[in-house]
Amino acid sequence: MNPKLTQEQEKQLCSLLGNIKLSLLFKASIHGYTGAAFHQKCDHQGPTVSVGYNSTGFVFGGYTSKDHDLAKQEGGNIIEKPWRTILWKAERRKELMDSVKLFRPTISSVGQARVLLIGPVGAGKSSFFNSVNSIFRGHVTSQAISGNSGTSLTTQFRTYSVKAGRDGKPLPIILCDTMGMEEATGAGLDVDDISSILKGHVPDRYRFNPSVPLQADAQEFQQSVNLHKRIHCVVYVMDTCKVSIMSTKLEEKLAAIRRRVNLLGIPQLVLLTKVDEACPCVADNLRNVYNSQYIKTKAQEVSGRLGVPMSCIVPVKNYSEELELDMSCDILLLSALIQMLRFVDNYFDDVNDQEKHD
Ligand SMILES: Nc1nc2c(ncn2[C@@H]2O[C@H](COP(=O)(O)OP(=O)(O)OP(=O)(O)O)[C@@H](O)[C@H]2O)c(=O)[nH]1
Numbered sequence: 001m002n003p004k005l006t007q008e009q010e011k012q013l014c015s016l017l018g019n020i021k022l023s024l025l026f027k028a029s030i031h032g033y034t035g036a037a038f039h040q041k042c043d044h045q046g047p048t049v050s051v052g053y054n055s056t057g058f059v060f061g062g063y064t065s066k067d068h069d070l071a072k073q074e075g076g077n078i079i080e081k082p083w084r085t086i087l088w089k090a091e092r093r094k095e096l097m098d099s100v101k102l103f104r105p106t107i108s109s110v111g112q113a114r115v116l117l118i119g120p121v122g123a124g125k126s127s128f129f130n131s132v133n134s135i136f137r138g139h140v141t142s143q144a145i146s147g148n149s150g151t152s153l154t155t156q157f158r159t160y161s162v163k164a165g166r167d168g169k170p171l172p173i174i175l176c177d178t179m180g181m182e183e184a185t186g187a188g189l190d191v192d193d194i195s196s197i198l199k200g201h202v203p204d205r206y207r208f209n210p211s212v213p214l215q216a217d218a219q220e221f222q223q224s225v226n227l228h229k230r231i232h233c234v235v236y237v238m239d240t241c242k243v244s245i246m247s248t249k250l251e252e253k254l255a256a257i258r259r260r261v262n263l264l265g266i267p268q269l270v271l272l273t274k275v276d277e278a279c280p281c282v283a284d285n286l287r288n289v290y291n292s293q294y295i296k297t298k299a300q301e302v303s304g305r306l307g308v309p310m311s312c313i314v315p316v317k318n319y320s321e322e323l324e325l326d327m328s329c330d331i332l333l334l335s336a337l338i339q340m341l342r343f344v345d346n347y348f349d350d351v352n353d354q355e356k357h358d
């Protein structure tokens with residue numbers, strides 16, 4: 001394992017810190033870009049220096065003379081009274097599943113609610129669809145390709161119907177999966193493409209071209225703009241661990257998207273994923289999610305950075321490595337899904353009101 005620090009940089013660091021010797025404990029490109037991997041390698045190792053590099057070449061870091069012990073530092077911060085109450089019971093899971101199955105858009109011309117998932121590369125968009133699909137299948141499935149890579153694994157626009165069981169009826173909800181966003185211009189999902197998706201111009205399986213957004217005269221461009229093809233709720237999928245290190249570029253892109261979504265009057269929600277990786281006490285027991293001070297702080301931070309109220313932020317853990325379903329995990333995912341459907345209701349209420357005025 002070779003350090004990225006040059007000998008000169010290492011010498012400088014050592015002269016700042018006194019008579020010490022550095023040894024490399026953790027390298028994200030080798031051990032994984034997760035808080036859990038970091039703590040596995042760095043906890044109980046004595047004083048540490050952390051150095052981070054972002055894609056624009058910016059170097060940042062920190063020094064701590066204390067032993068890392070996340071359980072003590074952050075995970076130990078358990079709030080006695082949870083900031084949202086969740087009933088962790090099998091009956092609750094059934095109730096939530098039934099509400100999803102029974103959902104009907106309040107506009108008769110629309111059969112299924114269309115929810116758009118957007119967010120940075122690797123945030124867990126495809127995994128969220130897979131997770132919801134798994135719940136209704138009864139076991140963990142992975143229809144949408146998910147995984148880790150530098151750029152977006154999802155390269156096509158996909159509109160997924162969730163089905164109730166193996167050969168069950170499609171549920172009244174369509175989750176639209178998109179390519180991941182990147183901070184650089186001309187890379188990742190394009191803001192203009194998002195606009196076209198919102199208005200229903202982009203067909204299922206459309207292959208995104210980051211350098212050229214879909215043009216109105218292109219063959220694939222869907223001219224019809226019926227309400228049922230439009231997006232009825234936008235969900236920003238954000239990795240909890242990366243909220244604090246989100247670049248200004250990405251924040252600006254998200255702000256530009258928010259402006260367009262606002263103009264169209266589409267309700268918006270933030271899905272905070274990977275709560276298990278973000279906080280050890282949540283990894284330990286998912287039911288701690290609303291008792292974790294750390295998760296609450298991240299929710300407040302994302303609320304500030306994206307400019308959405310706390311009431312629009314829902315934390316989840318997607319299925320990533322498990323094979324069997326877990327009740328708490330399902331309840332959290334289903335609560336998020338129900339929140340999306342409530343927002344869809346708001347959107348249709350608005351459309352109904354508008355029609356009355358026209
Ligand atoms: N531990 C944990 N891992 C997750 C969670 N959500 C997603 N992952 C993992 O994160 C990685 C990226 O997930 P994807 O669902 O592919 O992310 P995406 O947003 O679709 O990414 P792109 O399509 O590449 O933009 C995968 O390895 C998932 O297994 C989560 O809640 N917890």
Ligand SMILES: [Mg+2]
Nearest residue numbers: 125126153154
């Ligand atoms: Mg994806």
